[in-house]
Amino acid sequence: MGLIASLPEIDKQKDGVFVMHEKSEKLIPMHKHTKGQLSYVEGGLAYITTENQTYVVPARHYFWIPKGMAHELEVGSTGTVLRSLYYYATDDHTNEFYTKLGIYPASELLIQMINYTERWDGGHVNSKADNFEFLIALKKMLPTLNKVSLPIMLPKTNHDGMQRIIRYLEKNVGNRLVLAEVSKQFAMSERSLSRLFQSTLQMSFLQYIKTLRMITAIELILKTSKPISDIAYEVGYSAVGPFSDAFYDFTLSRPSDFRKN
Missing domain, CATH: 1.10.10.60 (Homeodomain-like)
Known part of the structure; x- marks a missing residue:
């Protein structure tokens, strides 16, 4: 099941993490979810379009989209793998990082940790699973990795x-x-x-x-x-x-x- 088909699944387990790794070239239309989204771009470029701006995410960078933010996502190359974790939002109030959109260079440690989650591709991981603590640790480390978001914004138009x-x-x-x-x-x-x-x-x-x-x-x-x-x-x-x-x-x-x- 691809990301577009999986959109209705993301919010089904409020306190869990939905994992999706997909290699594709496609446009995921404007949508939003009640979970925060952590995605790592492997190869090529990705574009995030919010209500009034398009952000460019280079390869080997990750982005965080806060819960409730409407966005369109475009993967710009068939060689691009988008590795995404949709996180529970129950602790988002603990750090400003989780409340705003940001794009950051990925460290080798973060890349390895995100790649490791591919074994749970296409499913939910909740508190009953042995690997849930791993995902909790991954989320908690995000605010400590980068302090400044990458300011690459390129507007797009239908004109x-x-x-x-x-x-x-x-x-x-x-x-x-x-x-x-x-x-x-x-x-x-x-x-x-x-x-x-x-x-x-x-x-x-x-x-x-x-x-x-x-x-x-x-x-x-x-x-x-x-x-x-x-x-x-x-x-x-x-x-x-x-x-x-x-x-x-x-x-x-x-x-x-x-x-x-």
């Missing part, structure tokens, strides 16, 4: 015209992308294109370009063995220094450390 522009930007992410030239490409004035970004994405043209470049860089760092300098040039930077600084602003890590960790 046809903007989707065409986005596809062009994705295809040319390594080229010189300035408002004047892109607006000319789509027979628009600079002012009109700038307004379109703000009205459909609530983000400026330059902010979108920077974010797109960082997300592309994350994919290349995680999926290839290309030198960091080559990746910098491939996503539109003429020198490693400015690329490294921009990457740090988004991930709180230098590119070489990000790959190493």
Whole structure:
């Protein structure tokens, strides 16, 4: 049973943990549950869309979605495994971590612990089970692992015209992308294109370009063995220094450390 089919099952045991590991490329439509969701992204990217924002989750990162938060989840690659634990919420008041959405780099310890839960895939684990203490310990350690959530947010839109522009930007992410030239490409004035970004994405043209470049860089760092300098040039930077600084602003890590960790 896949995640979409399992959505009605998640809340059936209020005090238990529902375990779901799935390899797929799919869109899980807007939904919510009375449990907190811990998910680890193994390979590729995942996107979490809330009422007004889309968050990008790189591979080897995990996210926490608090109980009751409506969200859409998109797994962006067939090679992506989404490993999810849906937790009882009876102790969520004990730490602020459990009350807000957050995206964090996963330590090797956390990865191994989450991978270990695959043996209970597709079912509930409750207090009567011998392995329940393991899941309790996993949840309790989360607030101690990371203090700052990864601030990678990339708006998405159903606007046809903007989707065409986005596809062009994705295809040319390594080229010189300035408002004047892109607006000319789509027979628009600079002012009109700038307004379109703000009205459909609530983000400026330059902010979108920077974010797109960082997300592309994350994919290349995680999926290839290309030198960091080559990746910098491939996503539109003429020198490693400015690329490294921009990457740090988004991930709180230098590119070489990000790959190493």
